[in-house]
Amino acid sequence: MLRLADDCFVLSHRLAEWSSRAPTLEEDVALTNIALDLLGQARRLYEHAARLDGTGRSEDEYVFMRDERDFVNCLLVEQENGDFATTIVRELLFSTYQLGLCGALRESADATLAAVAAKAHTEVTYHVSHARQWTVRLGDGTAESHIRTQTALDALWPYTHELFESDDVTPSLVADGVAAAPAALMPEWSASIGTVLAEATLERPETTWAPSGGRRGLHTERFGYMLAEMQHLHRAHPGARW
């Protein structure tokens, strides 16, 4: 549960960093919309996680009071925004995965999770469509936009392996009908990405490097800076209400 919540939260934070910096006003509005959807999903998931882990923690305790090693988001979502192509490719790779995941979780034995997934599925459908349209425009736009988009794809592709990994806790959750088997989401993801890459005249990267560790709290160096910026005000006033 916390993995999903952290994925949504961290990507929301990254997208919100675009505010007042997007290439057009329409995109400023769109990126913030997606960030707000993801933030809403994260908040519902943290609330549910607090009931499940029995701590009764608030959403703010999860976000502002945990340290880097306690966050279990995947490495893909914490990657920095880079240029617009990097942000769009990250969005494409993640939202396509998230759409399959939400689709599967609508059938979860955990009724709350199923409800959150059903609502998220509608939102993520739009995120996927936004990312696909831009991937095609940029991939099949100008020579410069093509190079930038291919470069972004090459840089981010290795981080997609982690999305489909299983670990010790996954099999029992899958067996109980709560979670979706990550590897089972791979074929549809791969096919969906394949069609958009073809339309965008982009090459699917070949790579053997498959960085991992986010689910165990092993993050990239830049992630610490993101948390430092995000958490400092909340932590500077212990116990204060905002």
Next chain:
Amino acid sequence: MDGAALEREFKALIEADSRIEPRDWMPDEYRKTLVRQISQHAHSEIIGMQPEGNWITRAPSLRRKAILMAKVQDEAGHGLYLYCAAETLGVERAELIDLLNAGKQKYSSIFNYPTLTWADVGAIGWLVDGAAITNQIPLTRCSYGPYARAMVRVCKEESFHQRQGFELLYALSRGTPEQHAMAQDAVDRWWWPSVMMFGPPDGESVHTEQSMAWRIKRFSNDELRQRFVDMTVPQAEMLGLTLPDPQIRWNEDRGHYDFGECDWDELRRVIAGDGPCNRQRLAHHVQAHEEGAWVREAAAAHARKHAATASAAA
């Protein structure tokens, strides 16, 4: 119809308090005045995203973060409606943005002040948006139809913004002593610049008289300023915060609050370009615009290819 007849018809519409629409004849000066005012208003919404956006990544709770993101997004939306309203007068958004980036069109000088603490987000909502609403409510009855209609929606959203600012400061003012001090400091810094948002005193305002005759503007700068002070003083009392003007007191005879004189030299300095953040705000906007150029070019190139393919297939 000859020029004189067109002008008579225009004046008759204004006198009857009707709306002038894009297809109607209008004097060149009326058009120029509206382009200047609407584009300056649009630019203010866009530049205004920066000071508050400065706190999105540091908002101290998820609830506040979501509210702030939505608010800054609303401002981008207001900028969009307003650029569209300006486009009905025969100018393009791209050329207006170029004029802004070249320093040839202005935006509200209030956004040339920095947001130094979280409480500044509240002070902007309460005071700056409060002053903006005071200015904009009469604009919903402005003689130019597209501008008046854009203002209806903008004012609804601005009134949410003002309430969220008030509520943010209310929480701080009743929070820890450090939070209370943060709120008071923000109000100390934002009060006078907000009072000056209504522009120079009536005697020095160059555009007011003509704009009022054309019913673009309904009230003078000083009338609106008084209205803002009258609205805000009781709210400050509810917040438990002090406005930094010892001359504020109720005047029974006038039925209004008296208040002190603004530092008009400061306003002139900031408008002339020497406020704390003028250079920073414009540089940020120019940089984002330049960094986005290749994206806009790619979208245009893709659309051309797509159109060519579609017409070849037809």
